[in-house]
Amino acid sequence: MVDRGWLKLRLALLISIMTCGLALFTLPWVNAYWLLIFNAFIFNGFIGGQESLGDIYARELLGAEELVTAFSWMDLLSAIIHVAFGFVPGWIFDQTGSFDIAFVLLGFISLLPLVSLVLEKLLNRRKE
Secondary structure (H helix, E strand, O other): OOOOOOOOHHHHHHHHHHHHHHHHHHHHHOOOHHHHHHHHHHHHHHHHHHHHHHHHHHHHHHOHHHHHHHHHHHHHHHHHHHHHHOOHHHHHHHHHOOOHHHHHHHHHHHOOHHHHHHHHHHHHHHHO
């Protein structure tokens, strides 16, 4: 949709990020099997789109010449964060006996990429 020009890149990223966050926020209230399947379908579809759009976003921000270095650093930092904090949902379950708080926390964490979109918007306004 972005390639065809139907949606702008940043708007598509915003929709994808917000939809993933919403899917995680609503997961504690989803009890039916078919609703779980629908929620998983929505989340996984939009997280895949978000990854692809993130690559395009990085290319647009940094240029094609810097992509190898940028992807290397992004993947390294992502791996460090996943290893360091990957245990947190299980720890929350051990402490509370429920994954509900963990999913809400993951929902907030999934909204963190919005910070880069807001910062870019503010920096572009400042340049103008």
